[in-house]
Amino acid sequence: MLLKNYRFPGRYGPEWGSGGIFGLRYHNGTLYFTLAFEAEAHFIDLESGEEKVYDFTLLGDAPTSGGDTYNAVETVDEFIYFGGWVHAPAIYREEGRILFHNKYSHVHAYDTEEGTVKLLWKDSIHHETDWAGEVSDIIYDPANDRLLLAREDGHANLGVYALDRRTGEAKALINGPVPKGTRVHDTAFFGVGNNFTGGLREIKALDLISGKWEIFKPGGSVDGRPYIRPELGAMASAYNRAFAFVRGGILAGNPFMGEDFRFFRLFEFYTFYVPFRVNAINVGGGILTAYNAHHDASYRPSSEDAGVHWATTNTISGPSVLIYVAPPMVKIVGAFGARVTSIEKVDGKLLVATNTTPNTGATEATPFDTGSRDIVVLDEKVIQERPPAVSFSVPLSLPAIAKKMGAGTFGGIPLDGYREPRMVLHLSRDNRLTVHEYDLSLPAGEAVSETFDVKAGRNVIDLSSFSGIVGFELEKEDVRGKARIELR
Incomplete structure (x- = not known):
């Protein structure tokens, strides 16, 4: 498969830092994606190579910027x-x-047979600093032949909206911030909560047949330890369960099967290492998604929060990782740079869109996109091969801060496919380390834990005797310590 361009350097597109390549979707012979922040929707006929680019001027005058970032x-x-x-x-x-x-928030329709773009719906509050909820997810409701729109990022008109795909008429079904959703059986599950103040607080489920809503709370962690700020990045379904990929782990379950949503800790470093601004797709009966190292960040430290937000958003604990979820297994299948923005499968290949640069803050706008974006092409067989070498580095001051908030368990490192995993602990004091071992079993099981004495100085913990996923907890805070996790 050949595209005209695989790399997209930043061009004119006023916004906060960098956008990316979003919405990758191959359908009816056409590959679609939007390039943000330049506000370019690309439609490529993969048979003829013909490419059409739409600049979103059905919404208003040029120059346009934005497009899609979810x-x-x-x-x-x-x-x-x-x-x-x-x-x-x-x-x-x-x-x-x-x-x-x-x-403007928007929904457009591209006719793959006619090669035409139609503006289906738009919304704006025309305010200097505030905006109407962006469209962060679109889910087809086959029972009612309509589109369900999730809207979380904004100041007004948030919630789940039903959009008539013929008339363009939209109506609110529920109000409040809703970043993502997924369809399971005859139900659409939606995560509810604001991603920049606390994360997912509940899951609302819409019966597509009756129109009835039910509300479910996220359950406890399989390692028995507290978790905080589960910001929601992507959702997907498989095994008749809904999966919510959040900061620090995965919530999975289906209460309609008698199975509550349980939390499986994954890549918890108490930073903004999150499956954020990326999608999750089904491949081979499982789920493929990514956890991103640097997607949203403050460019300059702020005296208002003593630099805490800058530190948590700019501490790079590891590479962005592409993961394949096939319970009870979670497997790393790719290691990338700052962030992965979109994933799609085409003709036995995986298209992985990446970016070198994050979205930034409200007072850090530039007149051009600041990132270097590209599309990486992988063979689908990566999900069956041995995982790549990966390492993570965690300043133990971050779990120490989380401990004051009632949390502190870190890690959640998937070991599947690795022969020589280990953790090197550099400690400033003697301590006790608990290792929690578990997997993504459905229904959820419970972790098995083991505690070790560790000494001040360098400690090498051989993880090859563990399997599945491992999390870690120090008995006493160590603000000067560091953990390095090496997967080989």
Whole structure:
């Protein structure tokens, strides 16, 4: 498979830092993606190589910026429905600010047979600093032949909206911040909660037949330890369960099967290492998604929070990892740089869109996209091969801070496929280390824990005697210590 371009350096597109390549979807012979922040929707006929680019000017005047930063895309019949948000026109101020008067949330339809784009729906509150909820997910409701829109990022018009895909009429079904959703059996599950203040707080389920809503709370962790700030990045379904990929782990379950949502700790470093601004797709009966190292970050430290937000968003604990979930197994199948923004499968290949640079803060706008974005092509067989070598580095001051918040268990490292995994602990004091061992069994089981004495100085913990997923907890805080986890 050959594309005209695989690399996309930053060009004019006023916004906060960098966007990325979002919404990758192959349907009816057409490959679609949106390039943000340049606000370019690309449609490529993979047989002829013909490429069409749409600049979102059905929403308003050029120059436009934005597009999509959450992978809001769905396909029905011959149509590719793509959503998100766009400035039309974009207004940039030299003091590093964007004006939001012309920011629109949107859903468009691309007809793959006719090769035409139609604006289906738009929404704006025309405010200087606030905006209407962006479209962060689109789910087809086959029972009612409509589109369900998830809207979380914004100041007004948040929730789940039902959109008539013929008339473009939209109505709110529930209110409140809703980043993502997924369909399981005859139900659509939606994660509810704000990703920048605390994360997922409940899961609401819509019966697509009766229209009835039910509410479920996230359950406890299989390692028996508390977890905090489960910011929701992506959702998917398999095994008749809903999977919510959140900061620090995975929530999985289906209460309609008598199985509560349980938390499986995964890649918890008490940073903003999150499966955020990336999608999750089904491949080979399992789920493929990514946990990202650097997706949203403050560019400059702020005296208002003593630099805490800067530290948690800019501490790079490890590479972004592509993971394959096939319970009870979670397997790392790829290691990448700052972040993965979109994933799709085409003709035995996996397309993985990446970016070198995060989204930044409200006063850190630039008139151009600051990232270098590209598409990496992998063979689908990576899900069957041995995993790549990966290492993680965790300043133990971060779990120490989390301990004051009632948490502190870190890690959640998947060992499947590794022959010589180990952890090197550099400690400033004698301590006791508990290792929690578990897997992603369905229904969820409980972890088995083992405690070791560790000494001040360098300690090498051989993890080859453990299997599945391992998490770690120190009995006493060590603000000067460091943990390095090596998977080989």
